[in-house]
Amino acid sequence: MADTETEDKNKPAEPAGKKGGGLMTQLVLAVVLGCTAFGTVWFMPARSGGTAECAPVGDVKSTATLLPELALSEITFIEMEPMIVTLGEDASARNLRIGITLETAKADQESILFAQPKLRDAFTGYLRALEVSDIEDPNSIIRLRAQLQRRAEVILGNQSVRGVLITDFVIR
Template sequence: MTDATADEAEAPKKSGKLGMILGVILALAGAAGGFFATTAGLLPFGSEKPEDMAKTKDEKKDVEALPDVGFVDQPSVIVSVNAGDSRHLKFHAQLEVNADYIADVEKMQPRIMDVLNNYMRAVELTDLEDSLALMRIRGHLLRRIAIVVGEGRVRDVLVMEFVLN
């Protein structure tokens, strides 16, 4: 009996190298197959082949022209905000104007600055705490400026600087 247990104890242990070698070979074969399937366009989610990509580069040259606009710079406005302490708001904007009306808008710049000053002085600190305050201010200013210079001349008010100290 002691001889039988001694034979079982001396049985060689498998090192597992064969499984690791097979795993590496299968991984390399899978990588090569995936590369081939991707480059050959056999996969459904590969949308463009290299030949198609060259065509789309040429087609992208035919883009829509930008609108004919100009920008009229407005001087910075610094106003005190209605608050208990001394706080100031610095506001600087540019007006996006249709190119045909740039001279008209520049001629009305003193009136535009008057509208800007009056509106910015009416803004209170609580109005500025909202996350949509800047969007609302832009909309109000655009409407007031459109009344001064006429509809269709000014396309947008672009805020360049908006600092509350």
């Protein structure tokens, strides 16, 4: 037993728990992580319902969802009554006053006027669900317009409303 103790004392002491992280290890790790990130983006399948490719800038008419162009004499604008909606659920909730004008073909004007109560209901339901933080961003107006357009298309059909214009937008 005494011989093994003297042998252990004569051996050079090894560092306790050698720490990795030398330059070579860090370089290999960086390359592996970079390849993994590239492979994930490159080989990731497109989401269903999404577009995997973008149309060239000059090729706008290649998308199938565009409506046929109308002459200016065939377009009309229907101004809806301004809406005031409470945002948020707390007692200190703020109000949004929004004016909406719908762009449509003159042939569809009567059907839109007839369906205005349904449109106001759909718009109010969407706007009421928003938080102040959702619309304080300057770019949120684009999303807001797109969501209102989508609700109008669901109620009236894809061909009736050609555009939603936000004419007033005040948060109090």
